[in-house]
Amino acid sequence: xxxxxxxxxxxxxxxxxxxxxxxxxxxxxxxxxxxxEELDQCDGLIIPGGESTTMSILIHEMKIRDKLLEYxxxxxxxxAGAILMAAGSNDPRVTTLNRxxxxxxxNAWGRQVESFLAPVNLSFDxxxxxxxxxxxxxxxxxxxxVQILGRLENETVLVQHxxxxxxxxHPELTDDTRIHTYFLKLIKN
Ligand code: GLN
Numbered sequence: 001x002x003x004x005x006x007x008x009x010x011x012x013x014x015x016x017x018x019x020x021x022x023x024x025x026x027x028x029x030x031x032x033x034x035x036x037e038e039l040d041q042c043d044g045l046i047i048p049g050g051e052s053t054t055m056s057i058l059i060h061e062m063k064i065r066d067k068l069l070e071y072x073x074x075x076x077x078x079x080a081g082a083i084l085m086a087a088g089s090n091d092p093r094v095t096t097l098n099r100x101x102x103x104x105x106x107n108a109w110g111r112q113v114e115s116f117l118a119p120v121n122l123s124f125d126x127x128x129x130x131x132x133x134x135x136x137x138x139x140x141x142x143x144x145x146v147q148i149l150g151r152l153e154n155e156t157v158l159v160q161h162x163x164x165x166x167x168x169x170h171p172e173l174t175d176d177t178r179i180h181t182y183f184l185k186l187i188k189n
Contacts, residue, residue, distance in 0.1 A: 035062065146161045
């Protein structure tokens with residue numbers, strides 16, 4: 001029998017629900033991940049947006065950190081999830097998982113810009129992605145092995161390193177499924 005894909009969405013805190021809705025639209029099964037053992041059951045993992053400081057504490061308290069460090073299937077981190085997957089951040093309260101050699105600067109678009117919509121240029125598709133940024137981080141100093149998949153003007157907003165992708169915006173909040181589809185392709189290959 002064909003193995004059906006199951007994508008886990010880390011559900012400790014933040015914007016996990018809309019990811020699940022989008023994945024259902026793409027006809028894949030989803031499961032909420034709250035306990036370490038649950039990670040064994042999913043073919044890929046999304047770490048959603050939210051508050052990276054809080055999520056960092058919960059990852060520790062729920063004893064899921066070690067499992068996240070050794071999880072070797074594809075991971076997609078969005079916004080706060082991207083901060084957590086980075087090599088480090090400018091906020092000592094966030095203990096990152098150090099899975100992608102890039103640094104994250106929290107809330108880096110300036111206070112007056114709480115959230116905005118902007119066209120991201122993608123490396124894998126001609127049509128720009130109209131992206132929602134909510135108190136978004138910036139990704140800085142990517143190591144040369146990090147692939148840049150998306151830029152907003154001169155800023156790097158979407159990257160890939162091995163089987164991990166990071167977006168500083170919220171692709172689950174639009175109807176455009178291209179980035180989730182890209183992630184699913186990573187899992188299938
Ligand atoms: N500002 C949040 C943080 O630094 C991220 C915001 C988001 O995930 N939308 O953790």
